[in-house]
Amino acid sequence: MKKYLITGGAGFYGSILKKDLLNNNFCVSIDLESDNYIHKNLVTIKGDIRNKNILDELFKKYKFDAVFHCAALLAHEIKNKNDLWTANVDGTQNVVNYAIKYNCPKLIFISSNCLWGKNFEYKVTEEEIPEPIEIYGKSKLECEKILLSNKDKLNSIIFRSPTIIDEGRLGLLSLLFEFIDENRKVPIVGNGNNKYQFIYAKDMVQAMKKALSYDKTEIFNIGSDNVKSFNEVYKYVIDKSSSKSKLIHFPKKITTLCMKICFKLGISPLGPYQYKMISANFVFDTTKIKEKLDFKPTLSNEEMLYKSYKYYHENRKEIEHRSNVSAHNKNAKMGVIRLLKWMM
Numbered sequence: 001m002k003k004y005l006i007t008g009g010a011g012f013y014g015s016i017l018k019k020d021l022l023n024n025n026f027c028v029s030i031d032l033e034s035d036n037y038i039h040k041n042l043v044t045i046k047g048d049i050r051n052k053n054i055l056d057e058l059f060k061k062y063k064f065d066a067v068f069h070c071a072a073l074l075a076h077e078i079k080n081k082n083d084l085w086t087a088n089v090d091g092t093q094n095v096v097n098y099a100i101k102y103n104c105p106k107l108i109f110i111s112s113n114c115l116w117g118k119n120f121e122y123k124v125t126e127e128e129i130p131e132p133i134e135i136y137g138k139s140k141l142e143c144e145k146i147l148l149s150n151k152d153k154l155n156s157i158i159f160r161s162p163t164i165i166d167e168g169r170l171g172l173l174s175l176l177f178e179f180i181d182e183n184r185k186v187p188i189v190g191n192g193n194n195k196y197q198f199i200y201a202k203d204m205v206q207a208m209k210k211a212l213s214y215d216k217t218e219i220f221n222i223g224s225d226n227v228k229s230f231n232e233v234y235k236y237v238i239d240k241s242s243s244k245s246k247l248i249h250f251p252k253k254i255t256t257l258c259m260k261i262c263f264k265l266g267i268s269p270l271g272p273y274q275y276k277m278i279s280a281n282f283v284f285d286t287t288k289i290k291e292k293l294d295f296k297p298t299l300s301n302e303e304m305l306y307k308s309y310k311y312y313h314e315n316r317k318e319i320e321h322r323s324n325v326s327a328h329n330k331n332a333k334m335g336v337i338r339l340l341k342w343m344m
Contacts, residue, residue: 008071010035012328123285166201190279192231221284
């Protein structure tokens with residue numbers, strides 16, 4: 001039985017990965033939030049990966065076969081930017097240091113498409129030079145640098161991932177779901193013909209498991225196939241859910257400016273990455289991961305988004321009362337968007 005450490009194991013994606021791995025393996029989950037999941041092959045730790053004593057004890061005791069590094073703080077949930085930086089960057093450095101110290105042979109890391117914050121009219125390959133525009137993307141890039149600088153000491157796989165979606169994914173998506181659930185007009189910035197890629201959580205799990213047997217440090221883009229426009233994706237969810245919502249389009253330039261001002265005033269949950277990319281195209285080229293890891297995504301953007309919406313619809317009352325859970329497991333605060341909602 002293999003032994004794995006999962007950082008961020010109580011979060012939205014970490015929980016999905018953990019439940020899959022526990023079928024045949026022993027796992028230790030560490031997270032800032034409490035992890036109430038119980039399994040005979042699971043040890044849960046409420047702790048911080050910035051705490052060197054905790055990590056030293058865990059690596060020494062369990063002699064992990066691999067680390068699945070999923071933990072990260074998000075910019076739209078954290079006011080203290082230094083806290084985000086230290087959690088993401090210093091935390092990653094700690095995990096790497098103890099993996100090397102105790103001869104853990106493999107680390108699998110979730111990076112992000114937030115390494116960029118601009119429109120691409122072509123598919124983005126692994127060779128594209130990162131240009132992050134906000135602290136979350138900058139922190140992910142710094143984490144990549146840490147892993148790559150230690151490639152002679154630790155075998156690391158870096159997955160550059162778009163938004164991970166499945167049942168239970170909330171966060172900023174809950175803003176969209178609330179509009180659809182209440183049959184309101186759904187606002188779209190620009191003409192809605194832009195394409196923005198997602199990845200199905202269970203497809204990500206399969207890719208991470210395949211990465212366990214890959215024998216060198218590598219960066220892989222991951223994402224769904226056959227990416228459709230926001231107009232098509234949102235209409236699919238609306239039609240499939242029998243909602244009476246309609247799409248309404250707002251001028252791109254003036255709306256983006258308003259979003260920027262609202263963020264600076266502290267009344268919008270949508271930060272620089274969100275308001276720059278909400279009307280942009282971003283699709284990863286996934287040729288490399290398909291060839292080298294034999295990876296193939298199973299769900300399209302619209303299919304996984306509907307699964308996530310359906311969960312929201314069926315559990316909305318319970319979701320609205322959640323606390324002490326990760327950012328992706330609860331509704332994001334609407335801020336000024338609530339005013340827009342009541343106008344729709």
